[in-house]
Amino acid sequence: MTVTVRFAPSPTGHIHIGNARTALFNWLFALKNKGRFIQRFDDTDIGRSKQEYADGILYDLHWLGIFPDAVDYQSRRFDTYDAAVERLKASGRLYPCYETAEELELKRKVQLSRRLPPVYGREALKLTEAEKADLEGEGRQPHWRFLLPNFRTDPFETERTEIHWNDVVRGEETVDLGSLSDPVLVRADGTYLYTLPSVADDIDMGVSHVIRGDDHVTNTGVQIALFQALGAEPPAFGHHNLLTTTSGEGLSKRTGALSISGLRESGIEPMAIASLAVLIGTSENVSAVRTMEELAENFDPASTSKSASKFDPAELGVLNRVLLHAMPFEEAQTRLLAFGVDGERAEPFWLAVRGNLDTLADAQKWWRIVNESPEQGEQLSDEDRDFVGEAFDLLPEEPWDGSTWKTWTGQVREKTGRKGKALFMPLRLALTGLHSGPELADLLPLLGREGTLARRP
Numbered sequence: 001m002t003v004t005v006r007f008a009p010s011p012t013g014h015i016h017i018g019n020a021r022t023a024l025f026n027w028l029f030a031l032k033n034k035g036r037f038i039q040r041f042d043d044t045d046i047g048r049s050k051q052e053y054a055d056g057i058l059y060d061l062h063w064l065g066i067f068p069d070a071v072d073y074q075s076r077r078f079d080t081y082d083a084a085v086e087r088l089k090a091s092g093r094l095y096p097c098y099e100t101a102e103e104l105e106l107k108r109k110v111q112l113s114r115r116l117p118p119v120y121g122r123e124a125l126k127l128t129e130a131e132k133a134d135l136e137g138e139g140r141q142p143h144w145r146f147l148l149p150n151f152r153t154d155p156f157e158t159e160r161t162e163i164h165w166n167d168v169v170r171g172e173e174t175v176d177l178g179s180l181s182d183p184v185l186v187r188a189d190g191t192y193l194y195t196l197p198s199v200a201d202d203i204d205m206g207v208s209h210v211i212r213g214d215d216h217v218t219n220t221g222v223q224i225a226l227f228q229a230l231g232a233e234p235p236a237f238g239h240h241n242l243l244t245t246t247s248g249e250g251l252s253k254r255t256g257a258l259s260i261s262g263l264r265e266s267g268i269e270p271m272a273i274a275s276l277a278v279l280i281g282t283s284e285n286v287s288a289v290r291t292m293e294e295l296a297e298n299f300d301p302a303s304t305s306k307s308a309s310k311f312d313p314a315e316l317g318v319l320n321r322v323l324l325h326a327m328p329f330e331e332a333q334t335r336l337l338a339f340g341v342d343g344e345r346a347e348p349f350w351l352a353v354r355g356n357l358d359t360l361a362d363a364q365k366w367w368r369i370v371n372e373s374p375e376q377g378e379q380l381s382d383e384d385r386d387f388v389g390e391a392f393d394l395l396p397e398e399p400w401d402g403s404t405w406k407t408w409t410g411q412v413r414e415k416t417g418r419k420g421k422a423l424f425m426p427l428r429l430a431l432t433g434l435h436s437g438p439e440l441a442d443l444l445p446l447l448g449r450e451g452t453l454a455r456r457p
């Protein structure tokens with residue numbers, strides 16, 4: 001059987017690093033098992049779902065390096081769900097209920113006050129056809145509940161009914177259907193809640209592994225029962241832990257916290273996000289992994305911790321620097337064009353400056369410094385200015401290469417008696433306008449003799 005996974009967000013906002021974690025777990029699982037990855041938009045909530053969010057999510061996935069084999073939308077698949085509803089009704093597994101939200105709330109309160117579990121008592125199952133007709137005559141529309149298989153013969157005599165699965169991430173899991181209410185699958189206005197479309201699609205799309213956040217563990221018991229009620233073999237399930245902020249709050253699509261688009265705009269590399277999103281909370285050390293293939297090779301969902309992982313955005317900055325400082329020119333080349341970094345000096349320039357970058361866009365500043373003028377601001381003292389003038393008189397003739405700096409400063413040292421910081425810092429300031437930056441030995445050939453002399457203070 002081909003491994004088939006799906007990433008199924010609701011397109012109600014921008015995805016954040018926690019959502020990306022789910023997408024990446026699925027993508028790496030598919031890569032590792034040579035499987036298929038389906039991008040499915042759970043957009044049955046027509047009011048809150050937006051095409052622009054779906055487009056944004058696809059863009060974010062591509063940017064991260066995730067390329068779905070297929071893309072589908074639940075809003076285009078209502079026929080499948082209607083067919084599933086008919087099947088469940090025909091087998092007596094979906095039954096109409098007429099209670100209003102207020103009536104249900106009141107029942108729950110009474111149960112709680114009697115120290116009973118607040119589980120729906122299946123009262124609607126007792127309604128006769130005539131009573132149902134009366135209720136509908138009053139203008140009530142039914143919502144529909146799935147009759148859980150948690151009884152032998154009498155649905156009012158529920159019993160402990162364990163559903164087991166071997167979770168790809170968490171290992172052996174058990175949910176007791178006996179302690180759950182029959183879930184509502186269809187609302188009174190005919191709209192679908194998440195459960196039925198999700199299961200109907202997983203069946204229809206041949207999903208072999210459902211990998212998602214551990215906020216869905218309890219749903220899995222119900223969903224396995226629903227797969228079976230629809231005559232299908234349930235897929236395998238995997239539930240990864242969720243990410244929280246350092247203060248322990250959950251991430252939300254709606255607040256835009258740590259959105260992928262925001263991180264992209266602030267210059268974070270996709271593999272910095274992927275590395276952290278996948279390795280955080282696993283037994284592996286978090287390190288900057290250069291390619292998705294490498295990440296997939298070592299991917300082991302079972303090594304993920306069961307408790308929530310605190311996520312510190314500062315770690316992204318660290319990983320970003322590690323990736324940039326070792327990034328081969330070929331990988332940066334096309335993106336550097338946007339900053340005008342082109343021509344035969346582009347590669348030596350990149351190799352000279354990459355070790356100083358926090359984000360790739362910082363290269364723009366250094367390209368300007370090399371090609372136009374030093375950064376403005378810092379003034380040399382009179383004494384240093386004289387020293388730099390003297391040093392510039394000693395500049396060797398071209399051709400220049402990586403050894404020119406050493407030859408030149410050797411002569412300057414001999415002639416002026418200056419050494420160490422007193423020698424280098426005024427030269428660095430004159431050449432770049434900054435106290436720190438790439439090796440001057442690498443920058444000097446990029447400036448060239450003419451470019452250097454133009455910086456004479």
Ligand code: GLU
Binds near residue numbers: 007009042194198212
């Ligand atoms: N739309 C659901 C969610 O975003 C999908 C859950 C699932 O993967 O089954 O939580």
